[in-house]
Amino acid sequence: MHTSNLSTLNPIMTKAEEITHRVEALRNWMREHDLIAYIFPSTDPHSGEYVPDHWKTREWISGFNGSAGTAVVTLNRAALWTDSRYWLAAEEQTAGTPFEVIRCGRNVATAEELVAWIDENEELKVNSEKCLVVGLDGWSNTAQSVEELRMQLAINHGMTLETELDAAAELWEDRPPVPDAPVEIQPLELAGRSLADKLADIRQALEKNGANALIVSQLDEIAWTLNLRGQDVHCTPVFVSYLIILPASTENPEAILYVNDCKLTDEVRAYLRENRVQVRPYEAIEQDLMTCDAAGTDLRDCSFQYDDGITNAAIAAALDASPVHDDIDIGPSPIAPLRAVKNEAEIAGLRRAMLKDGVAMVKFLRWMQEQRGGLQSEISIDQKLTALRAEQEGFRGLSFDTIAGYGTHAAIVHYEATPETDIPLEPRGLLLLDSGAQYQDGTTDITRTIALGPLTDEERRDYTLVLKGHIRLAMAVFPDGTSGTQLDVLARYAMWQDHKNYGHGTGHGVGSYLSVHEGPHQFRMNWMPAPLHAGMTITIEPGIYIAGSHGCRTENTMLIVPDGEGWLRLEPLTLCPIDTTPVMRELMADDEVAYLNIYHARVREALLPRLTDEQDRQWLILHTEPITC
Numbered sequence: 303m304h305t306s307n308l309s310t311l312n313p314i315m316t317k318a319e320e321i322t323h324r325v326e327a328l329r330n331w332m333r334e335h336d337l338i339a340y341i342f343p344s345t346d347p348h349s350g351e352y353v354p355d356h357w358k359t360r361e362w363i364s365g366f367n368g369s370a371g372t373a374v375v376t377l378n379r380a381a382l383w384t385d386s387r388y389w390l391a392a393e394e395q396t397a398g399t400p401f402e403v404i405r406c407g408r409n410v411a412t413a414e415e416l417v418a419w420i421d422e423n424e425e426l427k428v429n430s431e432k433c434l435v436v437g438l439d440g441w442s443n444t445a446q447s448v449e450e451l452r453m454q455l456a457i458n459h460g461m462t463l464e465t466e467l468d469a470a471a472e473l474w475e476d477r478p479p480v481p482d483a484p485v486e487i488q489p490l491e492l493a494g495r496s497l498a499d500k501l502a503d504i505r506q507a508l509e510k511n512g513a514n515a516l517i518v519s520q521l522d523e524i525a526w527t528l529n530l531r532g533q534d535v536h537c538t539p540v541f542v543s544y545l546i547i548l549p550a551s552t553e554n555p556e557a558i559l560y561v562n563d564c565k566l567t568d569e570v571r572a573y574l575r576e577n578r579v580q581v582r583p584y585e586a587i588e589q590d591l592m593t594c595d596a597a598g599t600d601l602r603d604c605s606f607q608y609d610d611g612i613t614n615a616a617i618a619a620a621l622d623a624s625p626v627h628d629d630i631d632i633g634p635s636p637i638a639p640l641r642a643v644k645n646e647a648e649i650a651g652l653r654r655a656m657l658k659d660g661v662a663m664v665k666f667l668r669w670m671q672e673q674r675g676g677l678q679s680e681i682s683i684d685q686k687l688t689a690l691r692a693e694q695e696g697f698r699g700l701s702f703d704t705i706a707g708y709g710t711h712a713a714i715v716h717y718e719a720t721p722e723t724d725i726p727l728e729p730r731g732l733l734l735l736d737s738g739a740q741y742q743d744g745t746t747d748i749t750r751t752i753a754l755g756p757l758t759d760e761e762r763r764d765y766t767l768v769l770k771g772h773i774r775l776a777m778a779v780f781p782d783g784t785s786g787t788q789l790d791v792l793a794r795y796a797m798w799q800d801h802k803n804y805g806h807g808t809g810h811g812v813g814s815y816l817s818v819h820e821g822p823h824q825f826r827m828n829w830m831p832a833p834l835h836a837g838m839t840i841t842i843e844p845g846i847y848i849a850g851s852h853g854c855r856t857e858n859t860m861l862i863v864p865d866g867e868g869w870l871r872l873e874p875l876t877l878c879p880i881d882t883t884p885v886m887r888e889l890m891a892d893d894e895v896a897y898l899n900i901y902h903a904r905v906r907e908a909l910l911p912r913l914t915d916e917q918d919r920q921w922l923i924l925h926t927e928p929i930t931c
Contacts, residue, residue: 318398321365325400327473328363328375332437338461339420340469341438341451342373344410348521349444349612351819352536355478357442359470362477366395372411373401376423383411387716413450421459433462440465445610445618465615480584483533485541485565487573488815492743493529494647497577500527500640501556504547507636508607515604516636517591517621518545519613522817523637528559528579530570531815537702538817539740541565544587544617546596549604555580558596560587591620607631638822641813643837648744648814649861652839652875655744656859658694660877660909662739663748665690667879668921670752676726680706680719683727683735691739701738701745701818708733712751712853715806715845730755732765732852732884736843738818745813747841748876749857753884763800764846765854765884770796771844772856773894775808775825779871783833786825786840793825793844796889802846809841812859836870838862856880877905879925887929895929902926 315323332340342364346357352369360366364373364382368391371384380400384392385407392403406415420436436455440448448465455461470477490496495503504527508516518524521540525531532541543561548554556578563581566574574581582596594601602625610618610632621630644652666687670678678686684704691697707717708727712734719725727733733754738747751765771793778789786809793808808827811820822832823840834840840862845855858876865871879902887895906926913919 316398317365321363321396321399321401324363324473325375325380328469329377331469331473332375332377335437335464335467336433336435337437337464337467338423338434339374339376339436341416341436341443342375343438343443343447344370344372345442345444347441347614347616348519348542349614350521350535350538350540351817352538354481354535354542356480359439359442359474362470362474364396364401365399366392366401368392370410372416374416374420375400376420379423381419383415387714413447413454416451417454417459417461420461434460435462435464437464437467437469439468439470440615440619441468443615445608445613445615448615449610465619480562481534481542482562482564483541484567485530485532485561485570486567487570488525488529488531488742490529492647492651492815494645497527497529497579498556500529501547502550503640504636505550507640511607511631511633513605513607513631514549515601515606516547517606517608517613517617518547518635518637519608519617520635522813522820523635523641524559526641526813526816527637528557528574532565537700537740539698539815540817543584546587546601548599548601554599558582558590558599560584588616588620591617592623594625602626605629605631607633609633609635634822638820639832641816642811642820642823643835644814644839644861645837649837651743651814652812652861653744655696655739655741655746656875656877657908657912658696658741659691659739659746659748660905661912662687662690662694663750663878664909664913664922665915665918667750667752667925668918671921673727674729676728679724679726680708680711681721681724683733684719684737687735687737694739694741696742698740698742698815701740701747705734705736707853708754709852710850713847713849713851714853715804715847727754731757732761732854734853734855736855736857740815742815745815745818746876747812747818747857747859748878749843749855750878750881751854751856751884752881757884760848761852761854762884762886763889764797764802764848764852766886766889767797767800767802768844768846768854768856769880769885769898770890770894772842772858773897775842775844776858776860776872776874777893777897779865779869780834782835782868782870784870785829785831785833786823787827787830790825790827793842794827797844797846804845804847806845808844809860812839812841834862834870836862836864839875840872842872874901874904877908879905879922882925882929885929890929899928902928
């Protein structure tokens with residue numbers, strides 16, 4: 303969760319008073335536009351995991367800075383929906399404002415929930431003779447979510463939806479600008495396949511759906527396709543843009559990139575020209591689609607495909623208003639499954655990144671062992687680990703905000719320490735440390751749970767059950783094309799026998815110097831049909847979380863590799879010792895112990911030559927000693 307100060311508060315007002323003032327201004331604006339309600343999502347025009355400050359409209363209107371939630375303001379009420387990760391924080395941050403917090407079981411409110419709440423309001427009875435209109439910004443909501451909301455409003459409640467009114471654009475003073483950090487080329491020796499090769503692969507996938515052109519709005523898909531990287535989004539090396547992939551032609555451009563020109567260096571402009579990628583202003587995509595004319599490039603022969611679960615409603619509306627509106631296919635982006643299978647250069651880069659990350663982790667863990675009696679806190683160890691990673695060649699930043707949860711905080715799945723919640727570490731209990739880095743040759747994601755001193759029997763048992771689940775899934779051999787859901791039970795089986803479970807997914811793909819959370823494949827209990835293939839990366843990260851007591855999770859990033867004709871297995875990419883001091887040996891099966899010993903031998907062999915400090919070397923040798931079977 304990335305937080306920021308989205309606008310300078312009036313020094314005379316408290317934060318709650320400032321939020322109340324914004325809501326009053328919004329309601330006056332709503333009356334001017336005959337709206338009974340306005341909806342603020344947590345998303346941006348590109349459906350990214352991290353949202354640039356410019357599009358944090360839900361935070362601006364409500365004051366709540368969590369990563370997930372939906373805010374709705376009517377003429378006399380206001381509500382904020384968020385999930386269990388943020389219930390307490392949301393209550394604190396909206397205290398004294400017009401917002402009531404509605405606790406929901408998922409990270410976004412459903413269209414049905416939003417409409418039912420809006421329909422409860424008194425002003426609907428007052429305005430019953432008028433057309434009842436709800437507003438939202440079509441650029442920051444997906445086409446699919448807008449259509450679901452429109453249907454709920456119309457069918458069940460006789461209301462309509464207005465998507466062309468942007469409240470923040472008119473009311474948000476000192477709104478942060480759209481990011482304009484420079485774009486850089488990801489070298490071919492790291493990308494592995496050229497832009498031209500990737501376009502050919504994408505077009506081949508499009509042909510199966512009868513399409514020859516693709517609207518791409520997700521930023522990591524654009525960066526991967528073009529072999530470009532940026533700095534516009536927190537923890538993810540992407541840049542704000544849209545991309546239209548055009549039909550293959552010897553006369554027309556291969557693609558059109560919609561991006562603010564100030565972001566492009568002379569080198570990047572030359573690279574795009576060489577690859578016949580036309581550059582247009584970021585804001586021009588709507589008009590270009592509506593007219594099917596992009597500064598002389600004729601789009602009328604395009605059979606477009608777009609993913610309505612990713613593409614925003616404004617783009618979809620522009621396509622629907624275009625001369626080619628009868629020749630549009632809605633379906634999943636073909637880029638995600640292509641990107642998921644890493645090529646040889648990407649795999650080699652990931653291996654190098656994991657080596658560097660392993661060195662930083664060993665140095666950190668050895669340093670941690672020397673800290674005693676409240677010398678460090680959750681925030682200070684995060685800072686130390688980040689500094690050690692920054693010493694590694696090609697380090698470009700973190701891949702997500704570090705989760706360092708000690709004691710009861712470890713039971714909060716996505717906990718992130720703040721100055722207000724930061725607590726000192728004591729020489730007892732468990733520390734859960736989930737972290738990762740961006741290196742130019744790869745992205746890392748690792749979780750280790752560390753015993754800081756004496757543990758309870760329950761802490762040791764839960765730690766061991768989690769480790770057993772991690773190892774059981776890591777040992778799996780399975781047919782090519784198996785889905786992650788079919789394997790997920792392996793990670794949960796041991797803890798299920800103890801009547802314990804966890805609510806998050808067991809694993810996700812990891813990018814090649816891109817997003818740390820990549821799909822479409824996952825290990826997850828609910829049905830995810832995406833097949834697993836050799837060359838995919840995927841994490842294994844089961845956990846147990848006991849509220850008010852402790853939490854533990856063990857995570858490695860894995861590579862799916864062949865295991866004979868038509869069969870696959872998982873090879874660990876992450877290289878870092880797993881703490882064995884909490885392990886209850888009597889709960890471990892012999893083959894699980896053997897796997898752990900083989901893994902530790904691999905870690906020692908890989909990292910020992912890269913450690914120059916003798917104390918680090920001795921620490922690694924000691925902490926990769928085999929457990930007795």
